[in-house]
Structures are given as C-alpha cells and as structure tokens.
Amino acid sequence: MTAQTDAPLLRVRGLKTWFHTFGGVVKAVDGVSFDLSPGKILGIVGESGGGKSMVGFSIMGLVDRPGRIEAGEIIFDGRDLARLDDDAMQAVRGRQIAMIFQDPMTALNPLYTIGNQLEEMLTLHTDLGPQARRARCIEMLAEVGIPQPEARLGAYPHQFSGGMRQRVVIAIAMIAEPRLLIADEPTTALDVTIQAQLLRLMKAQVEQRRTALILITHDLAAVSQMADRIVVLYCGRVVEIGASAALIASPRHPYTRGLLDSIPASHQGRSRLPQIPGTVPDIRKLPPGCSFAPRCPRAAERCRAEVPELTAAAGGSAFACHFPLEASA
Amino acid sequence: MFGHLIKRFIQMIFVLWIVSVLVFVMMSFTGDPTFMMVPLDATDEQIEQARRILGLDQSHLVQYWRFLTNLLQGDFGRSFVFRQPALQLIMERLPATLEIVFLAMIMALVVAIPLGVYAGAYPQRAGSRALMAGSLIGISLPGFWLGMVLIFIFAVKLQMFPSSGRGPTEMIWGMRLSFLSWEGFRHLILPAVTLSVGTLAILMSIIRAEMMEVLRQDYIKFARAKGAANRFVLFKHGLKNALIPLITVFGLMLGDLIAFATLTETIFAWPGIGKLLVDSIYRGDRPVIVVYLMFVAFLFVVVNFLVDVAYALIDPRIKVS
Ligand SMILES: Nc1ncnc2c1ncn2[C@@H]1O[C@H](COP(=O)(O)OP(=O)(O)OP(=O)(O)O)[C@@H](O)[C@H]1O
Ligand code: SF4
Ligand SMILES: [Mg+2]
Numbered sequence: 001m002t003a004q005t006d007a008p009l010l011r012v013r014g015l016k017t018w019f020h021t022f023g024g025v026v027k028a029v030d031g032v033s034f035d036l037s038p039g040k041i042l043g044i045v046g047e048s049g050g051g052k053s054m055v056g057f058s059i060m061g062l063v064d065r066p067g068r069i070e071a072g073e074i075i076f077d078g079r080d081l082a083r084l085d086d087d088a089m090q091a092v093r094g095r096q097i098a099m100i101f102q103d104p105m106t107a108l109n110p111l112y113t114i115g116n117q118l119e120e121m122l123t124l125h126t127d128l129g130p131q132a133r134r135a136r137c138i139e140m141l142a143e144v145g146i147p148q149p150e151a152r153l154g155a156y157p158h159q160f161s162g163g164m165r166q167r168v169v170i171a172i173a174m175i176a177e178p179r180l181l182i183a184d185e186p187t188t189a190l191d192v193t194i195q196a197q198l199l200r201l202m203k204a205q206v207e208q209r210r211t212a213l214i215l216i217t218h219d220l221a222a223v224s225q226m227a228d229r230i231v232v233l234y235c236g237r238v239v240e241i242g243a244s245a246a247l248i249a250s251p252r253h254p255y256t257r258g259l260l261d262s263i264p265a266s267h268q269g270r271s272r273l274p275q276i277p278g279t280v281p282d283i284r285k286l287p288p289g290c291s292f293a294p295r296c297p298r299a300a301e302r303c304r305a306e307v308p309e310l311t312a313a314a315g316g317s318a319f320a321c322h323f324p325l326e327a328s329a
Numbered sequence: 330m331f332g333h334l335i336k337r338f339i340q341m342i343f344v345l346w347i348v349s350v351l352v353f354v355m356m357s358f359t360g361d362p363t364f365m366m367v368p369l370d371a372t373d374e375q376i377e378q379a380r381r382i383l384g385l386d387q388s389h390l391v392q393y394w395r396f397l398t399n400l401l402q403g404d405f406g407r408s409f410v411f412r413q414p415a416l417q418l419i420m421e422r423l424p425a426t427l428e429i430v431f432l433a434m435i436m437a438l439v440v441a442i443p444l445g446v447y448a449g450a451y452p453q454r455a456g457s458r459a460l461m462a463g464s465l466i467g468i469s470l471p472g473f474w475l476g477m478v479l480i481f482i483f484a485v486k487l488q489m490f491p492s493s494g495r496g497p498t499e500m501i502w503g504m505r506l507s508f509l510s511w512e513g514f515r516h517l518i519l520p521a522v523t524l525s526v527g528t529l530a531i532l533m534s535i536i537r538a539e540m541m542e543v544l545r546q547d548y549i550k551f552a553r554a555k556g557a558a559n560r561f562v563l564f565k566h567g568l569k570n571a572l573i574p575l576i577t578v579f580g581l582m583l584g585d586l587i588a589f590a591t592l593t594e595t596i597f598a599w600p601g602i603g604k605l606l607v608d609s610i611y612r613g614d615r616p617v618i619v620v621y622l623m624f625v626a627f628l629f630v631v632v633n634f635l636v637d638v639a640y641a642l643i644d645p646r647i648k649v650s
Contacts, residue, residue, distance in 0.1 A: 064550075090559075093555065101554070108551070110548075120555065124555060
C-alpha cells in the first residue's frame with residue numbers, strides 16, 4: 001500500500017487541548033494522533049466545533065487561556081513543540097510553521113497597509129534588503145491572484161473584499177516558505193474558481209518545495225481531491241483516519257458516511273441534502289459512550305455505555321466505532 | 330476628508346457662538362458692574378452716566394450685539410483692576426499655565442503608556458494588580474491634598490524643590506518660560522507632578538482596558554503566528570489600536586488639566602491663567618472672567634478639532650468614510 005517512504009516531519013501523539021472554564025472542562029481536542037511527511041497533504045474535516053482549528057493552534061503554540069495542552073506530543077523535526085517555551089516557539093512560528101487563519105475579515109491589522117503586513121514576514125524571517133522585499137511582496141500578491149499587486153501594496157485591509165483579504169492572509173503565510181503550512185478553511189470566503197486556483201497554488205508549493213500541508217475544512221469533497229490522508233474529527237476526537245481515496249470510497253464510520261452524504265453532487269442543482277440529523281452536543285456534557293450515539297442511525301445499547309476505541313484497519317487506516325460500516329472492495 | 334474638516338470647522342464656530350451667549354447671559358445676571366467703576370460717593374447722575382457709557386441702559390439684545398461685535402473685533406474690554414486689556418493679561422499668564430499643563434501631560438503619557446501596556450498584557454500578574462490599585466488611588470486623590478503633601482515632603486522636609494512661585498524665566502518668542510533654566514525647571518516640578526497624577530491614573534486604566542480588548546483580536550494572534558516577538562506584537566500591533574480611543578479622550582483630558590490647573594496654581598502660587606481667574610473672581614473683575622471663559626472654550630474647540638484630524642491620520646478607515 002502507500003507506505004510512507006519519508007520520516008514524518010510532524011508526529012502528533014495523543015494531543016489533548018482542554019479549556020478549564022467556569023462551566024466545566026471543554027475538551028476541545030481529546031487524544032488526537034497523526035503523522036505528516038514532507039510533501040504530503042493531510043486533510044482535517046468535521047463539523048463546526050469539532051476541534052479542527054484547535055489542533056492547528058496547538059501545533060502553533062497559540063492556544064489562548066484558559067486553554068492549554070493537557071497531554072500529548074507534537075514532534076516537529078525531532079523536537080516536541082508541546083514542551084517548548086514561548087521564546088523557542090517564536091523561532092518556529094512563521095518561519096518553520098505558518099498558519100492561514102480561518103476568518104479573513106479579522107486576521108489583518110486594520111491600521112497597517114497590506115504591503116507592511118506582508119513585508120513584516122520577510123523582515124522577520126529573511127535577510128532581504130528593502131528593494132528585494134518589495135519585489136518579493138509584489139510577486140507573492142500576484143501569485144495569489146491579486147490584480148495590480150504593486151498598486152495594492154499601499155492599500156489598507158478595509159479596502160479589500162473578504163476574498164481579497166483571504167488571499168492576502170494566504171500570501172503572508174506562504175511568503176516565508178515554511179516547512180509546514182496549516183491552512184484553516186483557506187477558501188471558504190471565495191468563489192469556486194478562485195478556490196480551485198488557490199488550492200492549486202498550495203498544491204504547487206507542496207510539490208515543488210516539499211512543504212507539508214494541513215488542510216482544515218468542512219468540505220470533505222474539496223479535501224478529498226487534495227489530501228493524501230484525511231482525519232475526521234468529531235467532538236475533539238479522531239473518529240476515522242485513512243488514505244483519502246479509500247476513506248471516500250468506503251468510509252467505515254457512520255459519521256464519515258454522514259459527512260459524505262451531505263456533499264452536494266456537483267452540477268446537480270440545489271436539491272436538499274440529507275444533513276446529519278441532530279446537532280453537535282455541548283462538549284462539556286458529552287454522553288457516556290460514543291459521542292456520536294445520539295445522532296447515529298446504527299447506535300445500539302453498547303454505544304451508549306462504552307467509548308469505542310480507535311482500531312486499526314487495512315491500509316494504515318483506523319476508525320472508532322462499535323458497529324462500523326462494511327469495508328467495500 | 331476635506332469636506333469633513335469644513336463641517337467640523339463650522340461646528341467649531343457654532344459652539345463658540347453658543348459659548349458667547351452663555352457667557353453673556355451669565356454676566357448679565359451676576360450683578361451690576363457699574364459699582365465697580367464709580368467712586369463710592371458717586372452721585373446718582375454719575376452712576377447714570379457710567380451706566381450709559383457701559384451701555385447698560387440699552388436692552389439685553391442690543392447689549393449682546395455690542396458684546397459680540399466687540400469680541401469679533403478682538404476687543405475684550407479692560408480689566409477693572411489692572412487697567413489694561415483683559416486679553417493681554419490672559420496672554421501674559423498663559424505660558425506659565427501651558428508650561429505646567431504640557432509638562433504634566435508629557436509626564437502622564439510617558440509613564441502611563443508603558444505601565445498601561447504592561448497591565449493590559451499581563452492582567453493576572455501581581456505587578457498589574459498593584460498598578461491598578463495605585464491607579465484607583467491616583468484617580469481618587471484630591472489634587473489640593475496631594476499638592477500640600479508634596480510641598481510638605483519635598484519642599485519643607487527634604488528641601489529638594491521650592492514650594493511656590495515661578496522662579497527665573499527666559500523670554501522665548503515673546504513668552505516667559507521657566508523650563509529652560511535648571512532653577513526655573515525646579516519650580517515647575519512639584520506643580521506639574523501634582524497636576525499629572527490624576528491624568529496619569531486615568532490614562533493608565535484606559536490604556537490597560539483598551540489593550541486587553543485589542544489583545545483579544547484575531548490580528549494579534551495572527552501577528553504572533555507570524556513569529557513576531559511578544560514586545561513587537563504588543564507595541565506595533567497592540568498599542569496603536571489601543572491608542573485610537575485614547576486620542577478621542579485626549580481633548581477632554583486637556584480640558585481637565587486646564588481646569589485642575591486653577592487649583593494647582595492657587596496652591597503653588599503659580600502665576601498662570603488659573604490663578605488669574607481665581608483672583609479675578611474675588612475682585613469681581615468681569616472682563617478678565619469673560620476673556621478667560623471665551624479663551625478656554627476656544628482652546629477646547631481647537632484641541633478637539635486637532636484631535637479629529639489626528640484621529641483621521643492614525644486610522645485609515647476614517648478617510649474613506
Ligand atoms: N476560549 C475558549 N473557551 C472555551 N472553549 C473554547 C474556547 N475556544 C474554543 N473553544 C471550544 O473548542 C472547541 C473546538 O473549537 P474549534 O475552533 O477548534 O472548532 P472548529 O472545528 O475549528 O470549528 P469551526 O469549523 O467552526 O471553525 C469548540 O467547541 C469551542 O467551543
Ligand atoms: S459506536 Fe455506535 S453510536 Fe458510535 S458511531 Fe459507531 S455505531 Fe454509531
Ligand atoms: Mg475552526
């Protein structure tokens with residue numbers, strides 16, 4: 001099968017990121033593990049509140065109070081980031097690992113020009129002189145598809161649409177050529193053609209520079225075309241992980257199935273989709289047993305009593321379910 | 330932007346006009362100034378004549394019209410006490426006041442900005458809690474009490490600074506200024522410190538609150554994600570955003586300082602416009618009071634206009650809308 005030839009650049013093991021709030025402990029990430037090699041793309045999918053962004057922030061060392069990494073390892077290039085202090089993490093951020101933030105409307109400082117905020121990245125992480133920095137910024141803006149990049153350098157964020165800001169955020173994350181790029185819903189604000197263009201751009205970066213990419217999204221369809229492997233998160237836990245083609249073709253976990261069924265088949269009009277019934281539960285008050293049980297069509301007595309463990313299956317995949325779907329093929 | 334400034338300018342004129350009406354009404358109802366002008370043994374005829382000269386025999390409307398046209402021509406009347414133009418009196422004493430007000434403002438800003446940023450960035454630290462307690466005390470300390478305590482400690486006990494008066498001055502551009510010589514500067518310190526404490530305390534707690542709000546924003550986290558050092562994030566990305574609301578209160582703050590300067594000048598026998606006002610009130614020197622009120626209103630309006638301009642310069646979002 002697709003045995004990974006490279007040693008992983010990133011190895012996450014048993015990551016737990018919890019928030020100690022007055023209302024109880026929010027286990028936003030609760031025991032997540034995965035590997036990622038250089039030049040590979042890992043998709044992280046799941047519904048809102050599943051803990052996707054928190055996985056990204058944990059790797060960046062940017063979990064806000066009252067949250068903290070409770071347990072687990074984040075081995076990046078041989079070092080455990082979970083144990084680095086903030087000064088050491090600062091040397092990793094931006095240069096080694098960059099992140100594209102989810103909300104383009106709020107990620108840019110309103111008081112500085114686009115050029116200033118883009119150039120800051122080069123000032124921080126390269127030895128380029130002012131001329132070279134400017135040239136590189138213009139080049140990068142052009143690459144993310146911003147028309148008249150030279151003129152736009154002096155513009156402020158409020159003069160850009162959401163989609164344009166998203167591209168600026170992408171340009172900032174990519175300009176210092178990090179070894180790991182975490183893209184948190186990088187294309188949600190954009191229309192389909194631009195989405196495809198930017199995903200291609202990221203893919204090119206992955207292929208040419210052997211960047212490792214974590215692609216976080218709601219959209220299982222988009223990620224399946226890009227990613228080598230996919231992690232499905234539900235309530236902070238991995239419910240299924242596997243090579244993307246196999247996972248799409250034959251999901252084993254009922255939640256993955258549900259996500260797949262709610263993908264609009266392309267070019268088929270706006271017929272109503274079978275949404276997964278019910279809503280994501282409050283993470284502070286998860287039911288005992290399988291957290292998906294209240295919404296699962298296959299739920300049985302055992303599901304409500306016993307937490308399903310992540311069990312390995314064929315092809316390096318794994319799922320956490322007592323009554324998995326049949327493996328086809 | 331230009332249209333905006335024009336609009337603000339018209340507002341400015343309007344505000345000043347309203348102030349002139351208020352000042353006039355206030356003056357018309359606070360006694361008859363005729364008795365300040367005439368000798369004690371004046372005959373009824375002499376009093377009548379004085380009233381005619383002052384225009385007090387006319388209707389209020391006519392009187393106001395004369396008052397306004399005089400103001401517009403820069404004629405603010407003469408001080409009853411000093412027998413010289415009231416405006417000139419104010420202008421002579423203005424530099425003394427501006428000196429302590431500006432020194433107090435600068436001291437307050439220089440101290441309040443770093444402390445406020447620290448307290449906002451690390452609100453849970455013991456140092457920040459101590460600062461906030463200190464700020465609460467600073468806000469509630471009465472200025473006259475603080476001034477007297479400072480005089481007692483630094484002037485009487487330690488004899489480090491003089492307790493009152495202005496000391497030697499030097500003429501620069503027609504203004505008498507103290508801060509250019511060491512001896513003069515020593516006289517400035519205690520009044521300026523007294524004046525700055527309240528403003529410093531308020532500034533610090535505003536900056537702290539604004540920093541706490543700003544640091545929650547996504548762009549701060551994004552700046553951290555870029556790998557910028559903590560201090561760089563606080564001062565480049567945090568402080569500038571936190572200063573925007575501060576600029577709006579700056580005008581009010583300056584007004585506060587000028588108002589409190591009256592008190593401070595009285596305690597330290599500092600010959601500024603505040604002390605002049607207090608003296609003029611005691612002496613019933615109406616023209617000086619009128620000029621003081623009009624002048625302070627003018628200062629207020631001009632400062633707020635400048636604040637508006639500064640606001641537009643620092644925040645790019647204003648220019649477009
Ligand atoms: N400051 C906080 N305090 C308490 N809980 C928090 C805090 N920040 C995040 N959480 C919780 O962490 C959980 C995971 O959030 P996260 O943002 O990772 O979800 P997500 O999968 O990225 O969702 P979305 O698709 O909406 O971005 C959520 O349930 C959220 O309520
Ligand atoms: S464990 Fe049970 S409830 Fe949970 S997903 Fe599997 S079948 Fe559904
Ligand atoms: Mg998210």
